[in-house]
Amino acid sequence: MKIALVGYGKMGHMLESTALSFGNEVVTTIDVIAPDAKVKVASGDYEAVAKAVIESGAEGVIEFTHPSSVMGNIKALLPSKIPLVVGTTGWNDKHEEVAALAAQCGGTVMTSANFSIGVNLFYKIVEEASKLINAFDEYDAAVWEMHHNQKADSPSGTALDVARHVLAGFTKKNEIVTDAFHSKPLPNQLHVSSTRCGSVPGTHTVYFDSPADTIELTHTARSRQGFASGAVHALENLKRFLDEGKLSSGKLYGMKDVFPEF
Numbered sequence: 706m707k708i709a710l711v712g713y714g715k716m717g718h719m720l721e722s723t724a725l726s727f728g729n730e731v732v733t734t735i736d737v738i739a740p741d742a743k744v745k746v747a748s749g750d751y752e753a754v755a756k757a758v759i760e761s762g763a764e765g766v767i768e769f770t771h772p773s774s775v776m777g778n779i780k781a782l783l784p785s786k787i788p789l790v791v792g793t794t795g796w797n798d799k800h801e802e803v804a805a806l807a808a809q810c811g812g813t814v815m816t817s818a819n820f821s822i823g824v825n826l827f828y829k830i831v832e833e834a835s836k837l838i839n840a841f842d843e844y845d846a847a848v849w850e851m852h853h854n855q856k857a858d859s860p861s862g863t864a865l866d867v868a869r870h871v872l873a874g875f876t877k878k879n880e881i882v883t884d885a886f887h888s889k890p891l892p893n894q895l896h897v898s899s900t901r902c903g904s905v906p907g908t909h910t911v912y913f914d915s916p917a918d919t920i921e922l923t924h925t926a927r928s929r930q931g932f933a934s935g936a937v938h939a940l941e942n943l944k945r946f947l948d949e950g951k952l953s954s955g956k957l958y959g960m961k962d963v964f965p966e967f
């Protein structure tokens with residue numbers, strides 16, 4: 706399919722090579738500063754982004770930019786009704802607003818805070834393990850994550866999602882704590898801790914600990930490749946499911962909608 710890439714940074718470049726390797730065509734790349742982008746737009750000129758996408762003849766759009774730009778891009782792109790996959794993070798609190806906008810103008814958007822297939826499998830494995838281990842009172846649980854030293858947010862959005870999947874199965878805990886403890890943790894508190902170091906692309910571990918042993922479940926990302934592959938497949942499936950009538954336009958979709966395996 707013909708794909709437009711909005712945001713031509715680290716992810717944009719990886720999305721381009723991935724989309725091409727899957728047999729797609731990248732009809733345009735749009736960015737505010739990247740010198741090698743096909744189209745340069747002024748920062749904040751979201752209408753110019755939408756115009757460039759429409760003029761490219763794209764059948765689908767993938768947006769990986771910056772939390773400060775993502776809402777402007779979504780609002781400008783939705784009325785074009787070209788299926789849109791958004792990878793930019795940091796707008797979870799705007800999902801309802803975007804769903805309402807999509808319903809209003811008939812545009813379709815799909816998003817995930819983590820497009821890695823492995824991480825989404827990890828969520829399911831963690832939830833199943835939590836349910837199983839929940840039956841044994843001697844086990845405690847905790848979540849730890851490590852990322853490169855350029856990452857701005859802490860803990861990672863993925864670590865919080867991992868923690869939610871632990872809570873879904875481990876019913877004796879119901880509160881996520883991301884700060885340091887200054888007194889003994891309460892039994893209902895699930896600690897989520899973070900380390901920032903070097904170039905680590907992303908490691909997430911869940912610990913189930915008893916007096917006798919520790920069970921560790923770890924997902925280790927090797928590169929950004931997993932995010933790019935997941936996002937391109939998500940757009941291919943979104944377009945196909947819309948064409949086949951399995952999904953309807955005018956909605957905000959998530960991973961489960963475009964990857965029925967989840």
Ligand SMILES: NC(=O)c1ccc[n+]([C@@H]2O[C@H](COP(=O)([O-])OP(=O)(O)OC[C@H]3O[C@@H](n4cnc5c(N)ncnc54)[C@H](O)[C@@H]3O)[C@@H](O)[C@H]2O)c1
Nearest residue numbers: 712714715716736737738770774792793794818819820932
């Ligand atoms: N959902 C996922 O699986 C996933 C995976 C990796 C990264 N991310 C997120 O994707 C985003 C981008 O990551 P990155 O590593 O590519 O960052 P990056 O800084 O390397 O690239 C972002 C690019 O977007 C451009 N940009 C900013 N505003 C723009 C606009 N309005 N129009 C066009 N281009 C614009 C910037 O100039 C920059 O070149 C971040 O929010 C990151 O957290 C999500």
